[in-house]
Amino acid sequence: MKKPGFLIIIAGPSGAGKGTVRKEVMKNKKLNLVFSISLTTRAKRKGEKDGVDYYFVSEKKFKDAIKKGDLLEYNNYVGNYYGTSKSQVEKVLKTGKNIVLEIDVNGTKNVLKAFKKKDVISFFIIAPSIKELEKRIRGRSTESPSAIKNRLKMAKEEMKVRDSYDYVVVNDSPTRAAKAITKVIKNAIALRG
Numbered sequence: 001m002k003k004p005g006f007l008i009i010i011a012g013p014s015g016a017g018k019g020t021v022r023k024e025v026m027k028n029k030k031l032n033l034v035f036s037i038s039l040t041t042r043a044k045r046k047g048e049k050d051g052v053d054y055y056f057v058s059e060k061k062f063k064d065a066i067k068k069g070d071l072l073e074y075n076n077y078v079g080n081y082y083g084t085s086k087s088q089v090e091k092v093l094k095t096g097k098n099i100v101l102e103i104d105v106n107g108t109k110n111v112l113k114a115f116k117k118k119d120v121i122s123f124f125i126i127a128p129s130i131k132e133l134e135k136r137i138r139g140r141s142t143e144s145p146s147a148i149k150n151r152l153k154m155a156k157e158e159m160k161v162r163d164s165y166d167y168v169v170v171n172d173s174p175t176r177a178a179k180a181i182t183k184v185i186k187n188a189i190a191l192r193g
């Protein structure tokens with residue numbers, strides 16, 4: 001039987017650039033990474049694709065998934081639901097591939113309850129400063145002013161728990177941040193054999 005893969009968590013405040021860094025890391029095919037496509041009730045942003053970035057679902061469908069026990073974890077983040085598909089994660093890990101979860105800090109806590117520490121690698125991505133973070137969220141111009149305010153408030157809360165992650169990575173450049181993450185994953189794979 002194949003050794004199960006690692007569960008890799010990429011968390012960090014909105015605007016820190018998790019998505020960009022994660023996509024950069026995933027370009028390295030040798031790492032055997034599969035992205036866990038979450039379910040969300042949030043509206044699709046320009047450029048996002050259903051079934052690629054997220055599964056965009058109605059609140060009813062999301063609540064049905066909760067009821068059926070289909071979600072490994074879920075959370076309501078600034079007014080929208082986000083959740084990780086249990087079957088997707090299990091399927092990937094069984095094949096020996098590593099699954100990447102891009103989730104928030106609440107999601108991380110719940111995932112950690114369900115997995116052994118040795119099977120998880122967690123990263124917390126931060127922007128070089130709060131000012132820079134604010135600039136990035138505003139610059140994205142995808143959220144309403146009140147959503148931006150809530151995301152910034154949330155970011156400050158999320159920053160408080162960064163030290164509970166295995167690695168804190170400053171995203172001053174996505175390439176540099178991705179390199180640091182890649183190195184950690186490569187080492188973990190090599191050590192596991």
Ligand code: 5GP
Pocket residue numbers: 011012013014018038039042073074075077082083084102103104105106107108
């Ligand atoms: P966004 O709306 O910016 O795509 O995501 C908002 C927040 O929800 C981000 O911190 C993102 O990482 C997080 N998120 C995305 N998918 C999930 C998920 O399945 N579970 C949890 N707990 N958080 C998620």
